[in-house]
Amino acid sequence: MSLQAITQRKRGFICVNAHPEGCRRNIERQVERIRQAVGAGFKPAPTTMKNVLVIGASTGYGLASRIAAAWAFGAKTLGVFFERAPKGGSTGTAGYYNTVAFHEQAKKDELFAASLNGDAFSDEIKRQAADLIRQSIGSVDLVIYSLASPRRVHPRTGRTHNAALKPIGQPFSSKTIDLNTEKVVTITLEPASEAEIADTVAVMGGADWRMWMEMLAQENLLAKGAGTVAYSYIGPEVTWPVYRDGTIGQAKLDLEKTARDLAATLGPKLGLKAYVSVNKAVVTQASAAIPVVPLYLSVLPRVLKNNEEPIDQMRRLFCDFLAQGDRNLLDETWRVRLDSAELQPEVQAGIARIWPNVTTENLYQLTDFAGFKRAFDNLFGFNVEGVDYSRPCETDLAW
Numbered sequence: 140m141s142l143q144a145i146t147q148r149k150r151g152f153i154c155v156n157a158h159p160e161g162c163r164r165n166i167e168r169q170v171e172r173i174r175q176a177v178g179a180g181f182k183p184a185p186t187t188m189k190n191v192l193v194i195g196a197s198t199g200y201g202l203a204s205r206i207a208a209a210w211a212f213g214a215k216t217l218g219v220f221f222e223r224a225p226k227g228g229s230t231g232t233a234g235y236y237n238t239v240a241f242h243e244q245a246k247k248d249e250l251f252a253a254s255l256n257g258d259a260f261s262d263e264i265k266r267q268a269a270d271l272i273r274q275s276i277g278s279v280d281l282v283i284y285s286l287a288s289p290r291r292v293h294p295r296t297g298r299t300h301n302a303a304l305k306p307i308g309q310p311f312s313s314k315t316i317d318l319n320t321e322k323v324v325t326i327t328l329e330p331a332s333e334a335e336i337a338d339t340v341a342v343m344g345g346a347d348w349r350m351w352m353e354m355l356a357q358e359n360l361l362a363k364g365a366g367t368v369a370y371s372y373i374g375p376e377v378t379w380p381v382y383r384d385g386t387i388g389q390a391k392l393d394l395e396k397t398a399r400d401l402a403a404t405l406g407p408k409l410g411l412k413a414y415v416s417v418n419k420a421v422v423t424q425a426s427a428a429i430p431v432v433p434l435y436l437s438v439l440p441r442v443l444k445n446n447e448e449p450i451d452q453m454r455r456l457f458c459d460f461l462a463q464g465d466r467n468l469l470d471e472t473w474r475v476r477l478d479s480a481e482l483q484p485e486v487q488a489g490i491a492r493i494w495p496n497v498t499t500e501n502l503y504q505l506t507d508f509a510g511f512k513r514a515f516d517n518l519f520g521f522n523v524e525g526v527d528y529s530r531p532c533e534t535d536l537a538w
């Protein structure tokens with residue numbers, strides 16, 4: 140037992156603790172959003188998606204995927220993630236408490252949930268996941284790959300690959316928000332070396348997704364006609380030098396190639412369908428770490444009317460695309476496009492109009508930086524509506 144009133148602790152902009160009650164509210168709100176979307180009460184839609192493995196299931200898009208699978212379809216979910224448990228008076232991470240709350244809600248609604256906390260890049264966690272699937276649900280019919288990590292220890296070579304978020308070929312200068320000082324400044328990012336490009340592809344490209352899928356196929360744990368989806372981002376021109384045309388963009392191209400390879404190798408034998416879904420920009424721990432993106436995420440709500448959250452995007456992916464096969468969501472290269480509203484020319488023109496005028500002095504007027512900060516605090520369970528932060532709260536929780 141460790142009952143304590145928890146105040147937010149920050150190192151610079153990053154929050155180093157988390158609030159279990161705030162995280163629980165966040166989960167309840169997302170579950171409610173899906174419930175409302177699928178109809179009054181809890182009526183899972185009929186689907187073949189009964190058993191879903193989500194890799195990167197504790198925060199952001201992976202968590203929203205897990206919630207959508209469970210509450211739209213009544214799916215049994217197995218979540219894999221890497222989170223810190225509470226220890227010696229220190230709180231666990233937000234992803235840890237999100238998972239506690241996910242299990243709590245799932246139990247209430249009699250939904251099967253199992254979770255594995257450990258390094259998804261390792262052979263050991265893959266083996267544990269295989270054992271768990273075999274023993275508990277038999278096989279999986281959908282695998283969501285939603286990892287965002289700054290590094291990967293390669294399971295065969297033991298080498299640590301560090302991702303670098305950099306432009307390629309030439310330096311890139313852009314306006315950005317210095318999140319520690321709240322000043323609008325110009326940053327210059329030096330171009331990545333060949334080794335940094337290769338390392339970023341090794342971390343955020345398709346190699347580990349391929350390992351997961353090949354392992355599941357080898358172990359006979361993929362149901363016939365199973366699907367798999369990994370997530371990508373394209374974004375607006377202002378971020379292209381550091382995103383689409385940068386090191387991370389190369390990793391995302393590798394992810395797309397992996398989807399084609401998986402469909403070609405496992406498709407004929409198992410009927411596997413592999414997709415990359417291009418999602419819209421949202422505030423997550425991963426996206427806030429990308430240079431220029433926090434400023435973009437602050438301007439975006441000013442011009443995008445229906446600014447969907449991860450749970451809204453995942454409802455469309457699961458209900459419209461995966462369950463009903465809405466082909467209108469596919470582009471010419473077979474990618475699922477959930478980002479079309481964000482990329483509409485009038486939205487991007489609106490961004491381009493605001494962008495050059497933003498200064499430190501008018502940051503809060505011209506952009507929704509206040510909303511960005513609130514959304515970022517919310518990720519850690521702080522600044523969440525309806526939570527009384529003066530009340531002591533149990534931090535020593537487990538699922």
Ligand SMILES: NC(=O)c1ccc[n+]([C@@H]2O[C@H](COP(=O)([O-])OP(=O)(O)OC[C@H]3O[C@@H](n4cnc5c(N)ncnc54)[C@H](O)[C@@H]3O)[C@@H](O)[C@H]2O)c1
Nearest residue numbers: 195197199200220221259287288370371372420421423425
């Ligand atoms: N956030 C965005 O704006 C955005 C937009 C489009 C696509 N995407 C993509 O969505 C995917 C998920 O990103 P996110 O923004 O939801 O990130 P996130 O930081 O919210 O979530 C990352 C998840 O990966 C898990 N993880 C990290 N390292 C791990 C490891 N070694 N082993 C096991 N689990 C590990 C974390 O525990 C967490 O569950 C990424 O591929 C990202 O590029 C994000």
